[in-house]
Amino acid sequence: MALSIVTLTLPQAVRDPFAAAMRRSVVAPLLSLQYNAELTRRAWEARERTRAERDSVVLAAMTAPELERENARLRRMLGLGRRLRWGFVPAEALFSRSPGEEYTVVLSAGSRAGVRQFSPVVAAEGLVGMVRIVDPTKSIAIVWPHTDFRVSAQSADGSAFGIVGPHLGDEPDRYLLEMRGVPLRTSLTPGTLIVSSGLGGVYPRGIPIGVVQRELRTSEVWANTYLLRPAVLPADVSSVMILHPQRAGSGIDGVWDLASPDSLAADSARRADSVAKARADTERAARPAQARADTTARRTPAPVRRDTVRRQAPVRRDTAPARRDTAPVRRDTTRRDTVRRDTAAPVIPVVPVPPTPRPDTTPRDTTPPPTP
């Protein structure tokens, strides 16, 4: 202890060379151990930091497609607002998650902004629903899968009329629509754009509702029912426009381009596929990082290639049944035409015509006449 006190009280000029000598001799191996341990810890921390950065990049890559879609959606909404010019209220829509209210949305605008009951709710893609309850600052609207949703509709060219309501099928088809009461004489082909007809006084004429997907077999005898793919997908119902009653009453001609229904139908189909594509994008963004992590761990690139092949397959399989679904419709239509042709046959009386000898057959008859 006395030695310790002496060491402690030594002048700095003596203590420092003594400590340095110890560091270079006795303590050198321990210092080396400590140095290597520090290096190992820093390498570990750097690895963790790199992993965190990689995860951040993957996360950003996963959110980028969603941001792009949201950006495109908002641009479409801006375009809609420019075309509407007046008589609308932009609002944020929030889907209700409580049981029994899955198909209602809470809108961030109420009576103070001019929203009234039965005001149509539209998006850039088409009809969303109708305001049911109005509060001063909020309102609640039903959207197209709601059981109370009805809209008088027509094909874009005005050749067929009907009433569009929700398709009350199982869960995957629950978000589709049905167009009922279409006269038998009218046949709608898949891809036909259906718009609101303006009858009924709630929805103005010309708002896209959906695109014919196929004909439905129902018990109705005198009318056809068609299954529609809605123009607005649930993912698009985040920002909407509420039309004022005056705006709805004055008509909205030219707001939606119905002159090129093919493009609208194609757009609708493209957006319908976007759910599968978005999922594929997300997986694609996430999996390379996972694959890279696997590669780092195993140092074998083979599993990455196998994952890539597996990932692309479901997307192709998803699109294939949609095309297959359209085939029976054409077949059904052909069959119905055949029946009509058969029923038309008795209307035109068929008079049996006695067979007349061809003029050229007589001269060729070389049989000699019987001699008297």
Add this chain to the structure above:
Amino acid sequence: MKSIDVLRIMIAFGLLLVLHYTLRPLLAWRSSPDFLVIALLLVSIRVRPGSAAVVGFLTGLIADSISIDGLGAGALAMSVVAFGASWLKAVFFADNLPLIAFFIFLGKWALDIMYHVASGNLGGGELAMQLLVWSPLAAAVTALFGLIVLALLRPILRTSPA
């Protein structure tokens, strides 16, 4: 003490010394376990107080030569702790885990108090914070690790029959 026992103690001491300069930097905790104190206490209870103080002095010098705070502070603190541990060896011999843990805790805390007071590297509130918060925490962690080390090294530290 037999030479084989001395060899065992030296192996255990060396292992703990290596752990102090490898595992401690790897953990890099704010209150890290002090394997030097554990090693010192292990040796101190097996030798006389004078020898324990010398071992403490040398161990303290090793620790001081790496730190920049002041050569001799650690040596003084470890000498005192080793001397006290050797003097109180009967307590440490009791095969009671909480008692051993408390002994290590006290040893580490006392070492920290003496070291920081002697080196004078901290002052005022900072010193109080160190001595009342961080040092007891480090002492508790050291006691925990001490118990683990004692359990692992029990085969080595068992004294051979006379």
